[in-house]
Amino acid sequence: MITLGNDGLPVGRRKNNYMNIDGVLHKRCTHCGQYFRLNYFYPLKYRRNGEVRETLQSWCKFCMVSECCKKAKEKRIDNAQVR
Known part of the structure; x- marks a missing residue:
């Protein structure tokens, strides 16, 4: 799902939203601003140019x-109130 580079951060993504803490990759929630492990984010699938891609939601x-x-x-x- 996510390809890591030599620095331990995802390749081709906004690196300021990711942090490697004690060898575990964490992502920053754009709503609350806290860093969480990747399993604290829902998966997101989308299609671009006919190709299905997978990523993670931006909110935890x-x-x-x-x-x-x-x-x-x-x-x-x-x-x-309507009733």
Whole structure:
């Protein structure tokens, strides 16, 4: 999925979003700004020029879940007001 270069960071990606901490690759969440291991990010597949590519979401799982919960709560409130 992610190809590493000689410096231990991903090749062809924004290197300032990745950090090698004690030999373990971490990525920075663009929402909260904290560094987490790669398994704390959901996988993302997209198609470019007919080629399927894989990467990771830019937000960590914690931020994604909290944002989804917040939107779901807002939606319930809006639906309750309509009735």
